[in-house]
Amino acid sequence: MFPSGKDAIYSQAREVGDFRFDASVAEVFPDMIQRSVPGYSTIVDAIGQLAGRYAQPGSTLYDLGCSLGACTLAMRRYIEANTCSIVAVDNSPAMIERCQLHLNAFKGDTPVNLQLADIQDVAIDNASVVVMNFTLQFIPQTERDAIIQRIYAGLRPGGILILSEKIRHDSDAGNELLIDLHHEFKRRNGYSELEISQKRTALENVMKTDSLAIHEARLRDAGFSDVVKWFQCFNFCSLVAIKAPSPAL
Numbered sequence: 001m002f003p004s005g006k007d008a009i010y011s012q013a014r015e016v017g018d019f020r021f022d023a024s025v026a027e028v029f030p031d032m033i034q035r036s037v038p039g040y041s042t043i044v045d046a047i048g049q050l051a052g053r054y055a056q057p058g059s060t061l062y063d064l065g066c067s068l069g070a071c072t073l074a075m076r077r078y079i080e081a082n083t084c085s086i087v088a089v090d091n092s093p094a095m096i097e098r099c100q101l102h103l104n105a106f107k108g109d110t111p112v113n114l115q116l117a118d119i120q121d122v123a124i125d126n127a128s129v130v131v132m133n134f135t136l137q138f139i140p141q142t143e144r145d146a147i148i149q150r151i152y153a154g155l156r157p158g159g160i161l162i163l164s165e166k167i168r169h170d171s172d173a174g175n176e177l178l179i180d181l182h183h184e185f186k187r188r189n190g191y192s193e194l195e196i197s198q199k200r201t202a203l204e205n206v207m208k209t210d211s212l213a214i215h216e217a218r219l220r221d222a223g224f225s226d227v228v229k230w231f232q233c234f235n236f237c238s239l240v241a242i243k244a245p246s247p248a249l
């Protein structure tokens with residue numbers, strides 16, 4: 001079908017530049033994310049389940065920062081065929097190219113509109129489910145409020161945003177503990193000390209983490225009536241933010 005390899009990107013000592021979602025990352029991405037994010041498969045499957053529960057007939061589901069389409073495929077598995085459509089967006093050409101191959105390989109009846117675009121330029125409209133699975137963390141912190149507000153405005157009443165993020169714990173000691181536990185998770189998945197430290201350096205300038213409290217406040221300030229943390233393992237968590245349903249007439 002299409003080659004997808006083992007992540008050895010940081011296995012040799014080298015000058016480490018900023019992390020980018022380029023062709024070399026896209027090629028090994030399934031292995032990289034599985035070995036780097038605790039609970040990744042559980043999260044993706046639950047996103048499919050949540051989509052099945054909250055998708056509204058005639059609405060659009062969005063997968064923002066879709067990478068190779070894991071969440072799009074999970075949503076398509078769980079939503080009733082032909083009642084909705086999915087818009088999947090990423091600004092990495094290498095990811096979009098491979099994502100299209102994945103979508104072709106796993107056929108489904110729900111139409112998927114795959115877009116090479118910046119999330120900032122994508123209109124959110126008539127949405128019932130919006131997914132940002134480890135994507136907001138790569139967007140400059142100054143732009144995060146506006147994106148969440150735009151998503152809220154584009155959701156139908158009763159719609160949801162699923163937001164998964166790597167988070168920073170409020171206390172220094174607690175934060176170090178969660179980072180240590182995450183690094184141990186990576187070691188157990190076969191990453192060396194060199195790989196762990198070079199990847200950390202590469203992410204430093206491009207992935208700025210917020211605390212859970214900041215995420216929750218941002219979602220509530222945007223208007224979400226309920227924010228439910230449904231998953232956390234170490235410094236990785238996932239939230240469901242619910243837009244209140246319209247009151248019965």
Ligand SMILES: C[S@@+](CC[C@H](N)C(=O)[O-])C[C@H]1O[C@@H](n2cnc3c(N)ncnc32)[C@H](O)[C@@H]1O
Binds near residue numbers: 065068071089139
């Ligand atoms: C950690 S990956 C997301 C993983 C994916 N959601 C999944 O569940 O497998 C982050 C993705 O967001 C994309 N991305 C980052 N900033 C973006 C932006 N401003 N607009 C669109 N995509 C963006 C990256 O290219 C990358 O593919």
Ligand SMILES: O=C(O)C(=O)C[C@]1(C(=O)O)C=C[C@@H](O)C=C1
Binds near residue numbers: 134166
């Ligand atoms: O590898 C790490 O340390 C991470 O923070 C994991 C993380 C993420 O959270 O998105 C970072 C970049 C890659 O896309 C895969 C996973």
